[in-house]
Every structure is written in structure tokens, then in C-alpha cells.
Amino acid sequence: MTHAIDTITLPHGRPGTSRTVRIHRFGQPGARPKAYIQAGLHAGELPGMLVAQQLVRHLAALDAAGAVTGEIVLVPMANPIGLDQMLLGTHLGRFDLAAGVNFNRSFADLWEPVAQALRNGRAGPLGPDADANRRLIQQALADAALALTPRTEADALRRLLLLNAVDADLMLDLHCDSEAAMHLYTTPACWPDFADLATRLGCLAALLAESSGGEPFDEACSTPWDRLRALFDTPETPIPVGCHATTVELRGESDVDEGLAAQDAAAIIGHLAWRGVLALPAPTIEVDLTLATPLAAVDRVRTPVGGVALYHVALGDQVTAGQHVATVMDPATGERHLCHAGTDGPVWSRRQCRYAGPGDILLSIAGRKVLVTSGNLLTA
Known part of the structure; x- marks a missing residue:
């Protein structure tokens, strides 16, 4: 031993x-x-x-x-x-x-x-x-x-x-x-x-x-x-x-x-x-070698404004570019802002906290087409 x-x-x-x-x-x-x-x-x-x-x-x-x-x-x-x-x-x-x-x-x-x-x-x-x-x-x-x-x-x-x-x-x-x-x-x-x-x-x-x-x-x-x-x-x-x-x-x-x-x-x-x-x-x-995808192809769907995050897709769901995947509601006015996928692929992560600030990441999609060509690829 x-x-x-x-x-x-x-x-x-x-x-x-x-x-x-x-x-x-x-x-x-x-x-x-x-x-x-x-x-x-x-x-x-x-x-x-x-x-x-x-x-x-x-x-x-x-x-x-x-x-x-x-x-x-x-x-x-x-x-x-x-x-x-x-x-x-x-x-x-x-x-x-x-x-x-x-x-x-x-x-x-x-x-x-x-x-x-x-x-x-x-x-x-x-x-x-x-x-x-x-x-x-x-x-x-x-x-x-x-x-x-x-x-x-x-x-x-x-x-x-x-x-x-x-x-x-x-x-x-x-x-x-x-x-x-x-x-x-x-x-x-x-x-x-x-x-x-x-x-x-x-x-x-x-x-x-x-x-x-x-x-x-x-x-x-x-x-x-x-x-x-x-x-x-x-x-x-x-x-x-x-x-x-x-x-x-x-x-x-x-x-x-x-x-x-x-x-x-x-x-x-x-x-x-x-x-x-x-x-x-x-x-x-x-x-399964098909699991591999470029980190630079990940679509980070961000909030256009601050507010309450409402998800319309679950973890593992396959989405397509342009699909309505989340809504951000202004809790003061009730105004709703739509968030759309920027690529095709599975949703692999979501923000746990349902209150988000402007520009916060709501969810991430594992795409195949490179979207980021410079800068850091990881979140903070």
C-alpha cells in the first residue's frame, strides 16, 4: 500500500x-x-x-x-x-x-x-x-x-x-x-x-x-x-x-x-x-470524435438590456441561428427584449441567476463555424 x-x-x-x-x-x-x-x-x-x-x-x-x-x-x-x-x-x-x-x-x-x-x-x-x-x-x-x-x-x-x-x-x-x-x-x-x-x-x-x-x-x-x-x-x-x-x-x-x-x-x-x-x-x-468543436465557434448569447431572464430552450436543445432562445423583461416597465441564437448547435450552458445586467451572457451554444477571431475565448 x-x-x-x-x-x-x-x-x-x-x-x-x-x-x-x-x-x-x-x-x-x-x-x-x-x-x-x-x-x-x-x-x-x-x-x-x-x-x-x-x-x-x-x-x-x-x-x-x-x-x-x-x-x-x-x-x-x-x-x-x-x-x-x-x-x-x-x-x-x-x-x-x-x-x-x-x-x-x-x-x-x-x-x-x-x-x-x-x-x-x-x-x-x-x-x-x-x-x-x-x-x-x-x-x-x-x-x-x-x-x-x-x-x-x-x-x-x-x-x-x-x-x-x-x-x-x-x-x-x-x-x-x-x-x-x-x-x-x-x-x-x-x-x-x-x-x-x-x-x-x-x-x-x-x-x-x-x-x-x-x-x-x-x-x-x-x-x-x-x-x-x-x-x-x-x-x-x-x-x-x-x-x-x-x-x-x-x-x-x-x-x-x-x-x-x-x-x-x-x-x-x-x-x-x-x-x-x-x-x-x-x-x-x-x-465519439464528433463531440469536438472549436471554442471560437461558441455563441455567447448576451442580454441587450438588464432585467429578468426568461429561457425558451433547455440544456441540450439543438437550436438554429436566428431562433428566439430567451427574453429579458424590464421589471420596472414590463418591456420585453428578445434574444436570438447566432449559430446552429446545442445549448450547453445557461446563466443560473435569472437577473442579468446589460451585456451579460445568458446562454452558450456549441456551434461549428468560427465566430471569434481575436481576444480571449473564456468568460471571466
Whole structure:
């Protein structure tokens, strides 16, 4: 049995306070493949933390049975700072109240120090063995994360999470949306191998972008590989997709349910087995590659004015461009303003709060035709 638990105190807290992160480790340190899973980076998103506790129980049993062939690092509650943020009885776990920054943004982009270490030979020479190159770069990424010098508690948290994840072969960041169907985000390079996970989870869509903007955690783990391949990948020095990373959106904020969590945990266990991290037979499935769609093709239907939001379509509904999908009513005058879809596709998320301000996003549609050609692709 190798299950170990680390409790790490975050530095740079205010005097008289301290916050800790609890990290579960399964399998032999250094064994491959390595999987890293975390939940609650947006601390108000509870479904992932429930799934993570289901995973702790399953993985502890599998570890005791000797079925963890790789290494698994699991952080069931990744953001004690956000979990502690209450204002007038409301939990605010998405943004750091001290700095106003989204907790899932502004992660360090480590590709430049790694590229420099490869150029000057400090990281070691690349060679003809793709797997050896993967290990060399993973170590260089871990070294670059270790060299970060945080000045705030939130930055110390970002560094700690990167230190544990950036050298993984597989990274799952568990989130949820406001009201949503199951979906995930990843990069085009990572997508084909995540079709297995998306299908097992029952995703409505897989939203792909090489860079979504804002430096979210999943891309801090995966996109350095894209940039390093562009610089160093040759027939003599092949560089693989070294870290398959995804943000998994476990439906909506209110989908906090033991039955759903057990179902989702079982899907993740099946994917870990399929990846070879667990010595289990992975249930055979027929993957659905058609789930993939460009994140830049998402239609964000916004309110023309502030008011009460009335929806005319449900999650999962297929809509067509021009369709009347929502109405915003001015509660003072009763005046109604119509909102229309800008593309064809399924509705995958809706705003949970039925009062919206001018320009707020009401719902999102997974289209196929690119609508956004510049700027960030993620919401705040």
C-alpha cells in the first residue's frame, strides 16, 4: 500500500492566519504514467470536490490491491483561499478578493525557461527517443515551476499546484459551469485521446482551442509542449504531446449529487485504466470524435438590456441561428427584449441567476463555424 497524504501550508498568508492544501498520492513516486487530478480551483464549484472524494475512496482501495501501476496525485480541494471567502452570507470562490483575479487564470507560462534550458544544454540533450525527450522536458518543467518566486498567497497556491501537475502525463482539472450539460475543454493536440474520457462522461461537447487566453491551469500544463514542439521537434529529436490536460465541466453548480458523483468517478476510473495508470480492464466503448468543436465557434448569447431572464430552450436543445432562445423583461416597465441564437448547435450552458445586467451572457451554444477571431475565448 502506497497511499500517502501530504498537508502543505501556504506561505505569504496574513499574520495570524494559515491555509493548507491536502494532497493524496497513490502508487510509487516516479512511476509512469503519472496522472494529476484536482478539484475546487474555483472554490464555489462543488461537484468536482464531491467527485474527488469518491475518487479518494476508489483509489485507496485500488492502491491497497496493488492496482495502481502509475502514479496518481489527487488534490480534492485545491483552493482553501477561495473556500474561505464569504461576503454577506454569499460564497465567492471564483475570484481572489485580494487582487480581483480569477483563481483559474494567470498561471505561469513555463515554456520560455524550458526552451532556454534546452538551448544552453542545462536541461540535457534531446535525442532520437521520444519518450526520453518527454521525461527530460517534464523534469525541466518541474525545475522551472520550482524556480518560481511567489509574492502572494494566491501565487504560492498556483506554484504549488503547478509543481505537482506540470510533469504529469495526464491532468484533469474538475470544474462546473453555472447551469450546464457535461462538457470539457482541451487543445486540438490533446483532443483525440480525450475522446475516450468525453464519451465515458457523456459530454455534450468538447471545446477545443490552442490558446483560450488568460493562462488557465490546464493550458499551463499542456501548451508549453505545443510551443516546445514548434521549436525543437525534428525527425532526430521527436517531442510528443507530453501532458494531456483538460478542464472537465461537471454540469452545473447545483448538480451536487452523490449518484452523479459516483457515475462521474467511475468514468474517470475507466479512463485512468484506459490510459494504463491503473491495472484494470477498461470497459470497451465506442468513442465519439464528433463531440469536438472549436471554442471560437461558441455563441455567447448576451442580454441587450438588464432585467429578468426568461429561457425558451433547455440544456441540450439543438437550436438554429436566428431562433428566439430567451427574453429579458424590464421589471420596472414590463418591456420585453428578445434574444436570438447566432449559430446552429446545442445549448450547453445557461446563466443560473435569472437577473442579468446589460451585456451579460445568458446562454452558450456549441456551434461549428468560427465566430471569434481575436481576444480571449473564456468568460471571466
